[in-house]
Amino acid sequence: MTTITDALVAFLRARLDETEATALAVPTIEGTVPPAHFKQSTWPKDEGKVLMGTAADFPVPTAEHAAHIAAHDPASVVADVAAKRTLLAFHWTHIASTDEGERPGCVVCGYVTGAGCPTLLALASAYAEHRDYDRSWALPL
Ligand SMILES: [Zn+2]
Numbered sequence: 001m002t003t004i005t006d007a008l009v010a011f012l013r014a015r016l017d018e019t020e021a022t023a024l025a026v027p028t029i030e031g032t033v034p035p036a037h038f039k040q041s042t043w044p045k046d047e048g049k050v051l052m053g054t055a056a057d058f059p060v061p062t063a064e065h066a067a068h069i070a071a072h073d074p075a076s077v078v079a080d081v082a083a084k085r086t087l088l089a090f091h092w093t094h095i096a097s098t099d100e101g102e103r104p105g106c107v108v109c110g111y112v113t114g115a116g117c118p119t120l121l122a123l124a125s126a127y128a129e130h131r132d133y134d135r136s137w138a139l140p141l
Contacts, residue, residue, distance in 0.1 A: 003093045003104035003116075004104070004115065004116035004117075004136075004137070005091065005092070005093045005104065005106060005116050005117045005120060006093060007116075007134065008116055008117065008120040008121065008123075008124050008137065009088055009091075009092075009120065011124055011127070011132060011133070011134075012084070012088055012120060012123055012124055012127075013085075013088065014132070015127050015130065016081045016084055016085055016088075019077060019080075019081055020077070020078055020081045022077075023074040023075075023077035023078050023081070024074065024078065026074045040063075051066075084123060087119065087120075087123065088120070088123075090107075090108050091106050091107070091108050091109065091117045091119050091120055092106070092107055093105065093106065093107075093117075094106075094107050106118075106119070106120075116137060118139070121137050121138075121139050122139060124137050125137070125138070125139055
């Protein structure tokens with residue numbers, strides 16, 4: 001029996017594979033500079049600009065922009081993908097006997113509505129604009 005949760009898992013695995021592949025495609029650099037970092041320029045003409053950089057620093061608008069970019073460096077993205085894959089591994093389908101017959105449910109979330117694991121629905125909502133996202137997965141408001 002293929003369930004909504006099975007479809008969600010396949011969809012999420014594909015998105016995580018894409019995200020990880022993009023992160024791993026970022027070239028690494030030799031030396032002691034991390035792939036993403038930021039610092040405040042000490043060059044007087046920069047007037048305290050924040051520099052975001054890899055091998056050659058470049059200015060970014062604000063320290064908040066730089067912090068955001070640094071938080072999404074390839075290593076952070078790969079760690080996030082690994083954590084989400086662990087969530088996927090925990091939320092698997094079981095078939096429960098109910099008054100209405102056998103219904104698929106999530107072993108962690110405990111639902112047996114057949115509407116899909118709410119945790120996976122929430123994870124999938126981050127990709128709601130993806131062409132493969134099924135609008136029936138939208139979380140109820
Ligand atoms: Zn679940």
